[in-house]
Amino acid sequence: MNDVEDAMNGTGLSRRDVLKGSTALALGAVFASPARAAAPPPETITPQLIDAATKEAKVVLYSSMDLPVGEKLGKAFEAKYPGIAVQVERAGSERLFQRVAQEFASGIRAVDVINSSDASHFISWKSNGWLAPFVTEDIAQHFLPDYRDPDGMFATTRIWLSSIAYNTNLVKPEDAPKSFADLLDPKWAGKMVKGHPAYSGTIMTATFQMVRELGWDYFEKLAKQRVMQVQSSTDPPKKLSLGERAVMADGNEYGIVLLKEAGQPVEPVYPTEGTPTISGPTGIFATAPHPNAARLFQAWLHTRETQQFFIDFTAQYSVHAQVQSKPGRRKISDIKLMKEDAAGVEKMTDEIKSRYAKLFKV
The missing domain is CATH 3.40.190.10 (Periplasmic binding protein-like II)
Structure with a gap:
C-alpha cells in the first residue's frame, strides 16, 4: 500500500x-x-x-x-x-x-x-x-x-489537503497558530487570507468538513476577524508568500509545500482538530x-x-x-485528517454558499 x-x-x-x-x-x-x-x-x-x-x-x-x-x-x-x-x-x-x-x-x-x-x-x-x-x-x-x-x-x-499556514518572516514558529481554534485569537484579526466556497471546490469541501466538525459557530467567529477573501484555493498560498497576509486560514497545502521548497518564507500547519481532505x-x-x-x-x-x-x-x-x-x-499517513463525504457536500452546497456569503459579506 x-x-x-x-x-x-x-x-x-x-x-x-x-x-x-x-x-x-x-x-x-x-x-x-x-x-x-x-x-x-x-x-x-x-x-x-x-x-x-x-x-x-x-x-x-x-x-x-x-x-x-x-x-x-x-x-x-x-x-x-x-x-x-x-x-x-x-x-x-x-x-x-x-x-x-x-x-x-x-x-x-x-x-x-x-x-x-x-x-x-x-x-x-x-x-x-x-x-x-x-x-x-x-x-x-x-x-x-x-x-x-x-x-x-x-x-x-x-x-x-486544505491546511493552515503562516509567513515565517511575519510570524515566529512559537507564535504560529496550531489549530483552527487559534485563528479566532484577536491577534490574527486583519492578518488572515482564505478562499471562497462558491468558487473553489477545495474550499467548498473543506468548509463542509469544518462545519461538520466545528459547527457554523466557528465561522461566525472567524468572519469577525476581518479575513481577506480570495477566490481559488490556490490564491491564499500566493498571498502568504508575498507577505500580504501573515496567516492562511485555508487553501491548498501543496501550494505551500511547493513554495517552501522553492525557498519562499511559508510553513504549513496541520491543525490539531484535523486537516480537511479533498x-x-x-x-x-x-x-x-x-x-x-x-x-x-x-x-x-x-x-x-x-x-x-x-x-x-x-x-x-x-x-x-x-x-x-x-x-x-511529509507523509499523509502522519497527518490527522478530517474525513471526506461527497454526498454530504452535495446536500449542503447551497446552504454553505448562502450562509458563508452572509457571514463574510461576500
Missing part, C-alpha cells in the same frame, strides 16, 4: 437546478459498492486507441488544477503522444460545475475530460447520465474501491467531441508513471498503490 491508502483505510445555478429533482447517489455507493455487471472490462493503451486519438488531434480538459499545473500535465501528454494537443480550460470547480450545466442546457458539447476538486459534482453528473464508462487496468488493479466508481464513470486522480476525480463525458483522445488521456493520467510524475511536481497525493511519496516530504 502507498501512504494515502494507509491513511484512508481507517479514517449561478443551484445544485437542485442541475439535478432537476433527480435522486443523488451517496458517495459510499459511488465508490465503495461491489462492481456490477454494467461496469466495463479494464482496457489498456493499444496502438489502435493511439491511432484513433491521433486522428482526432485534440483533447479538451476542464480542470480546477492551478493553470501552470494543468498546462505542465498537458505538455507531458503532448510529448508522450505527438500530434494530440491538450486544451486546458481552468476555473474553480464550482464555476466549472455551473459552466458544464449551462453548456448542456444550451446543447453545447465542448468538454472531453473533467477533473474537479469537488467530488460531489460526479454524483450529479453520474445521476444525469452525462459520464461515459471507461476503466483502465491500472485503475482496476491498483486503485482501492473507495477511490473508483464501480460503474467505471470516474476515478480519483489526486488527493490533497479528492479530485476525473471522468469522461459521454458526449465528448474527441472520445478516443479522451480515453487515451484518462488511461495515461492514471498510469503509475504519470501518477508518480504528477505527485512529484505538484506535492499532492496519489491513490495508485504503486506510487511512493517523494523523499523529504
